[in-house]
Amino acid sequence: MFESNEITRRSVVLSTSTLALTALAGCSGDSGGENDGSESRSDGGTATETERDDGNGGSGGGGTASFDGWMENVGNYDGVADETGSGAVTVAVGAQGNGGAFAFDPPAIRVSTGTTVVWEWTGEGAQHNVAAEGGGFESDLSSEEGYTFEHTFAEAGTYEYVCTPHRTLGMKGVVVVE
Numbered sequence: 001m002f003e004s005n006e007i008t009r010r011s012v013v014l015s016t017s018t019l020a021l022t023a024l025a026g027c028s029g030d031s032g033g034e035n036d037g038s039e040s041r042s043d044g045g046t047a048t049e050t051e052r053d054d055g056n057g058g059s060g061g062g063g064t065a066s067f068d069g070w071m072e073n074v075g076n077y078d079g080v081a082d083e084t085g086s087g088a089v090t091v092a093v094g095a096q097g098n099g100g101a102f103a104f105d106p107p108a109i110r111v112s113t114g115t116t117v118v119w120e121w122t123g124e125g126a127q128h129n130v131a132a133e134g135g136g137f138e139s140d141l142s143s144e145e146g147y148t149f150e151h152t153f154a155e156a157g158t159y160e161y162v163c164t165p166h167r168t169l170g171m172k173g174v175v176v177v178e
């Protein structure tokens with residue numbers, strides 16, 4: 001009887017087991033949490049549970065997401081800096097990393113929609129720029145300390161960018177706008 005009710009509501013549910021259907025009847029779309037609970041209860045699942053909590057904690061993935069490999073060769077990358085709620089965020093251009101002053105710092109940030117990100121040149125590591133993959137924004141090349149470039153992110157999304165001369169060294173970054 002449960003089954004026929006559920007099936008009427010959503011034919012997708014057909015693929016799930018009867019047990020899961022019963023458990024999910026009250027809250028649709030929370031299958032992850034339900035599995036988590038039953039597993040840890042049965043047999044020493046404490047470690048697993050902790051891991052999962054960490055992984056699911058941040059919205060949109062773990063702190064050291066590779067962004068489909070985009071951040072894999074970025075030497076100074078160790079997680080996404082959460083700057084959500086900040087009106088303006090500054091990223092250094094020509095920070096230490098990638099074998100010299102060839103890094104953005106922090107290389108990965110998470111900001112709120114409407115945030116203006118300001119890139120500020122350190123003056124080290126020769127000429128750098130800030131260029132979005134696929135266009136969208138691009139600064140001039142500069143080696144001048146205190147030079148700045150800014151971009152306001154009006155739409156949610158993941159924006160990958162590089163320093164064109166040093167992209168092969170790993171001078172890359174990402175702005176996650178939510």
Ligand SMILES: [Cu+2]
Pocket residue numbers: 102125127128129163164165166171
């Ligand atoms: Cu550069």
